[in-house]
Amino acid sequence: MIGKDSLVIGQYFPGNGLLYSLDPRNKILSFLFLMIIIFFYKSLFSFIPIFLLVLSFIIISKIPIKSILKGLKPILMLLIITLFFHFFFTPGETIFKIFFLKLTKEGLNKGIFIGSRLIILIMISSLLTFTTSPLELTKGLEFLSLPLEKLKFPSTEIIMMITIALRFIPVLVEEADRIIVAQVSRGASFDEGNLIKRAKSLIPILVPLFVSSFRRAEELAIAMEVRCFQPGKKRTYMKRLTWKNIDTIFLIFIIIFGSLFLFIK
Amino acid sequence: MEIRGNQERNIAVEVKDLKYTYSKGLPYEKEALVSVNMLVYEGEAIGILGHTGSGKSTLIQHLNGILMPESGEVKVFSEKINNDKKFLKNLRRIVGIVFQFPEDELFAETVYEDVSFGPKNLGLTKEEIDERVLTSLIEVGLNEGYLNRSPFSLSGGEKRRVAIASTLSMKPKILVLDEPTSGLDPLGREEILKLIKRLKNDKNVTIILVSHSMEDVLFLVDRVYILNKGKVVFGGDTVSIFKDKDSIEKFDLSIPEIFMLGEELKKEGFDIEEPFRDVEVAKKEIIRNLK
Numbered sequence: 001m002i003g004k005d006s007l008v009i010g011q012y013f014p015g016n017g018l019l020y021s022l023d024p025r026n027k028i029l030s031f032l033f034l035m036i037i038i039f040f041y042k043s044l045f046s047f048i049p050i051f052l053l054v055l056s057f058i059i060i061s062k063i064p065i066k067s068i069l070k071g072l073k074p075i076l077m078l079l080i081i082t083l084f085f086h087f088f089f090t091p092g093e094t095i096f097k098i099f100f101l102k103l104t105k106e107g108l109n110k111g112i113f114i115g116s117r118l119i120i121l122i123m124i125s126s127l128l129t130f131t132t133s134p135l136e137l138t139k140g141l142e143f144l145s146l147p148l149e150k151l152k153f154p155s156t157e158i159i160m161m162i163t164i165a166l167r168f169i170p171v172l173v174e175e176a177d178r179i180i181v182a183q184v185s186r187g188a189s190f191d192e193g194n195l196i197k198r199a200k201s202l203i204p205i206l207v208p209l210f211v212s213s214f215r216r217a218e219e220l221a222i223a224m225e226v227r228c229f230q231p232g233k234k235r236t237y238m239k240r241l242t243w244k245n246i247d248t249i250f251l252i253f254i255i256i257f258g259s260l261f262l263f264i265k
Numbered sequence: 266m267e268i269r270g271n272q273e274r275n276i277a278v279e280v281k282d283l284k285y286t287y288s289k290g291l292p293y294e295k296e297a298l299v300s301v302n303m304l305v306y307e308g309e310a311i312g313i314l315g316h317t318g319s320g321k322s323t324l325i326q327h328l329n330g331i332l333m334p335e336s337g338e339v340k341v342f343s344e345k346i347n348n349d350k351k352f353l354k355n356l357r358r359i360v361g362i363v364f365q366f367p368e369d370e371l372f373a374e375t376v377y378e379d380v381s382f383g384p385k386n387l388g389l390t391k392e393e394i395d396e397r398v399l400t401s402l403i404e405v406g407l408n409e410g411y412l413n414r415s416p417f418s419l420s421g422g423e424k425r426r427v428a429i430a431s432t433l434s435m436k437p438k439i440l441v442l443d444e445p446t447s448g449l450d451p452l453g454r455e456e457i458l459k460l461i462k463r464l465k466n467d468k469n470v471t472i473i474l475v476s477h478s479m480e481d482v483l484f485l486v487d488r489v490y491i492l493n494k495g496k497v498v499f500g501g502d503t504v505s506i507f508k509d510k511d512s513i514e515k516f517d518l519s520i521p522e523i524f525m526l527g528e529e530l531k532k533e534g535f536d537i538e539e540p541f542r543d544v545e546v547a548k549k550e551i552i553r554n555l556k
Contacts, residue, residue, distance in 0.1 A: 181331050182370040185362045187386030207372035
């Protein structure tokens with residue numbers, strides 16, 4: 001079964017605390033800044049304060065470490081491959097040798113450096129999605145992309161599409177779950193036979209899922225039209241974003257904190 | 266085992282202290298079943314009532330091993346449900362579940378392909394599959410003319426019947442139906458109810474009916490279990506529960522009109538022997554009184 005637990009990357013984690021009370025625009029800007037600035041860090045030691053900062057954010061937001069680790073799982077393979085290539089294929093002073101593979105001191109340093117950068121990046125981005133609901137996130141993005149409208153970029157339409165897509169992910173997951181349960185009850189199995197047989201076994205899930213998605217899309221379109229939705233028109237919001245003093249303080253703090261370690265060699 | 270006067274009957278399903286929690290250990294964990302005890306005899310029809318969120322769906326998903334108990338146990342024909350693959354395959358042959366809006370699960374190009382999906386998964390021969398497809402279609406009141414039609418071109422009631430046929434083609438001994446009549450027009454509803462009753466009377470299929478409709482329950486079911494917040498709060502005879510004003514009020518049920526008519530006539534001094542479970546009974550009793 002797909003289950004609701006497996007969709008961790010980009011999953012909102014209801015709670016409260018400093019990060020939850022911040023404006024989504026602020027969170028997007030601050031975290032984006034952190035993610036960019038760590039690419040300019042030159043030393044492994046610069047990562048330590050950033051790592052501690054992110055860790056303290058995780059702790060004050062009361063997000064279980066288990067969930068963060070789960071979010072890291074998808075990039076585990078990428079991490080291993082990155083580490084492997086850096087460890088063994090960086091020329092330099094050899095520490096030890098297995099067959100043709102030479103572990104070099106430079107490679108070890110570089111590998112750990114890039115590995116930690118990757119981990120911190122994922123941690124920051126999951127911190128953002130853990131503490132910001134998808135709707136808040138898109139609202140923040142919409143506001144931040146408004147200047148692009150001047151350049152004839154259809155940002156409100158695109159954001160509306162993203163909002164609808166995000167809104168229907170849980171619905172789709174639930175629906176898929178329901179259909180899987182029903183087909184399994186009719187004796188279907190998805191882990192038997194060769195690749196072709198397995199691919200074929202997905203048809204009884206995908207067809208009903210498509211059918212219901214199309215139906216749902218049509219219903220949604222009608223409902224939106226009935227409420228006078230017109231693409232591209234300026235819309236109003238029930239919940240407006242409010243930028244508070246704490247947001248300014250937080251943003252300035254992040255910018256100063258991130259820049260402090262830029263020059264550690 | 267409690268003595269019920271029908272001890273010679275086999276126990277089809279036994280649920281003992283069943284507990285189940287969704288998303289255990291996460292902040293949004295939800296205790297769906299707290300402690301459920303239930304006993305279903307072979308060949309009887311029982312109803313499971315309860316409000317949305319009372320745990321009905323979670324309970325029925327335990328009956329064919331889709332969900333595994335967190336604690337407690339579920340036995341089907343005296344065998345405890347376990348995680349063994351072969352056991353589960355066999356279990357899903359014995360326990361057929363028709364979920365709510367089963368027509369949403371139709372996927373194939375023809376009715377034949379959809380109804381044969383179950384038997385094919387059982388690995389039967391072509392002849393046997395063909396035979397089963399046809400008999401289950403006839404059982405639900407359709408005919409061979411439907412075999413090559415697309416399920417998506419059928420009407421709502423027909424789709425529902427094809428979906429039920431696709432479970433019947435597994436020849437289940439226990440048939441679990443989750444709201445089988447919801448969203449159907451009165452005629453479609455009546456046909457489905459009669460079909461279920463036929464299965465029970467003619468084929469000795471054990472029926473477990475989950476429903477909001479008191480009319481359906483009264484018409485089909487011998488005994489009811491009422492679930493509330495993951496617990497069984499009432500278990501007993503269908504007719505007696507509708508006679509008991511206290512439990513009707515306590516569990517927020519409604520009395521079917523036809524049943525009420527029988528009770529009112531009785532109060533007026535008519536000689537009513539059989540409680541009114543459906544129009545047929547009512548007709549018979551009233552005519553007898555008028556003679």
